[in-house]
Amino acid sequence: MSDSPDTGPSADSLAxxxxxxxxxxxRRARSEMPDNELGETPLSVLSHLVKHxxxxxxxxxxxxxxTPPAMSQVVNALQASGLVTRSPDPGDGRRVLVAATGAGASxxxxxxxxxxxWMNARLAELSADQRRAVSEAARILRAMADS
Amino acid sequence: MSDSPDTGPSADSLAxxxxxxxxxxxRRARSEMPDNELGETPLSVLSHLVKHxxxxxxxxxxxxxxTPPAMSQVVNALQASGLVTRSPDPGDGRRVLVAATGAGASxxxxxxxxxxxWMNARLAELSADQRRAVSEAARILRAMADS
DNA sequence: TATTGTTATACTCTATAACTATA
DNA sequence: TATAGTTATAGAGTATAACAATA
Numbered sequence: 103m104s105d106s107p108d109t110g111p112s113a114d115s116l117a118x119x120x121x122x123x124x125x126x127x128x129r130r131a132r133s134e135m136p137d138n139e140l141g142e143t144p145l146s147v148l149s150h151l152v153k154h155x156x157x158x159x160x161x162x163x164x165x166x167x168x169t170p171p172a173m174s175q176v177v178n179a180l181q182a183s184g185l186v187t188r189s190p191d192p193g194d195g196r197r198v199l200v201a202a203t204g205a206g207a208s209x210x211x212x213x214x215x216x217x218x219x220w221m222n223a224r225l226a227e228l229s230a231d232q233r234r235a236v237s238e239a240a241r242i243l244r245a246m247a248d249s
Numbered sequence: 250m251s252d253s254p255d256t257g258p259s260a261d262s263l264a265x266x267x268x269x270x271x272x273x274x275x276r277r278a279r280s281e282m283p284d285n286e287l288g289e290t291p292l293s294v295l296s297h298l299v300k301h302x303x304x305x306x307x308x309x310x311x312x313x314x315x316t317p318p319a320m321s322q323v324v325n326a327l328q329a330s331g332l333v334t335r336s337p338d339p340g341d342g343r344r345v346l347v348a349a350t351g352a353g354a355s356x357x358x359x360x361x362x363x364x365x366x367w368m369n370a371r372l373a374e375l376s377a378d379q380r381r382a383v384s385e386a387a388r389i390l391r392a393m394a395d396s
Numbered sequence: 397t398a399t400t401g402t403t404a405t406a407c408t409c410t411a412t413a414a415c416t417a418t419a
Numbered sequence: 420t421a422t423a424g425t426t427a428t429a430g431a432g433t434a435t436a437a438c439a440a441t442a
Contacts, residue, residue, distance in 0.1 A: 117365035117368040117369045117372055118361060118365055119384070119388070120368060120372070120383060120387045121278060121365065122387075122391065124275050125275060125278075125289045125290075125293055126394035127267075127271045127391075127394040128271050128275040128289075129313065129314050129315070130393070130395075133314045141432075142272045142275075142432095143272075143276070144432095146269070146272055149269070158400080158401095159400075159401065159402095160400060167277055167279075170400075171404095171436095172433050173401095174401065174403090176431095176432075179431085179432095191400095195440075195441050195442080196400040196401070196440065197400065197441090198400080198401070214265060217268065218265055221264040221267060221268060222264045225263055232389055235381075235382045235389065236263070236267060236389055237263055238382040238386070239385070239387070240263070240267045240269075240270040242375065242383055243270040243273075244266070244269065244273060244274070246274065246371045247273035247274040247277040248273065249371070288408065288409070289409095290408095290409070290410090291408095305423080305424095306424065315410070316411060317423075317425085318410085318413095318424085318425075318427095319409065319411070320424095321425060321426090322408090322410085323408095341418080341423085342417075342419080343423040344418090344422095344423060345423080
């Protein structure tokens with residue numbers, strides 16, 4: 103909304119601007135998402151499982167910063183859709199290992215393409231310098247979020 | 250991670266990285282938020298009203314990219330908490346003007362400080378160059394989200 | 397006892413559909 | 420007819436509290 107001066111904000115207002123930008127982009131991305139698409143958290147979980155292999159429910163909940171019951175429900179939904187499986191951990195009877203199925207991996211690949219279509223179009227309109235800034239910021243924000 | 254060379258990543262992977270960073274940061278910010286704090290959308294609405302004065306419900310719903318019924322409910326909650334008022338638009342009987350109350354403005358100011366505490370601490374750990382990249386990216390992403 | 401996970405319950409935010417009131 | 424807003428209803432995602440099973 104153009105209340106962002108080019109002169110560079112103070113660190114204090116920077117936090118607000120980052121918060122606002124993240125929240126607005128999160129909702130915009132959601133509104134641009136194809137209808138039959140997964141939500142942000144299920145998709146993030148599926149993505150992690152595809153990339154890093156089976157994980158315990160606990161580690162997933164910590165990684166996504168939601169409570170174990172919330173993650174259990176997310177996994178329930180993914181399981182009901184045939185995208186992941188739950189199996190007992192052979193070495194620890196308390197644990198459950200969640201793993202992506204073939205269908206889950208396929209949906210993740212196809213879904214990501216559809217999901218990214220809108221943002222790719224916008225990123226393509228940026229200058230090389232702007233893309234570099236966004237790329238660097240994405241890495242920084244990701245590290246901050248995961249720290 | 251860190252498959253983002255300074256030479257510039259492919260536009261395709263950049264979209265995924267931005268999506269992931271935004272989604273993770275959104276949830277992290279939420280998990281760091283004080284308990285008695287407003288959610289992202291109510292806070293964004295309140296912020297907009299404080300900064301830009303009374304708005305119709307329609308314009309708020311378009312701005313936040315939620316449906317009018319969803320915005321109506323958000324305003325209901327804010328109104329029930331005494332943070333905003335609804336008044337009829339003098340010039341158009343169909344319209345409702347939503348305005349922040351004094352309590353709403355105060356809560357926004359105090360709440361933002363609390364909300365930003367975590368992110369300010371993280372931003373303070375960055376180098377000047379990194380902060381610059383984050384600042385520029387915040388403006389770019391904000392413009393993308395609002396476009 | 398500590399850890400892992402689930403069930404039960406409730407709250408917030410969101411959507412679509414159907415409706416009222418005003419222009 | 421078209422626009423602004425509400426009510427009704429449903430679904431996703433989240434939380435806390437209480438519980439069971441395993442270490």
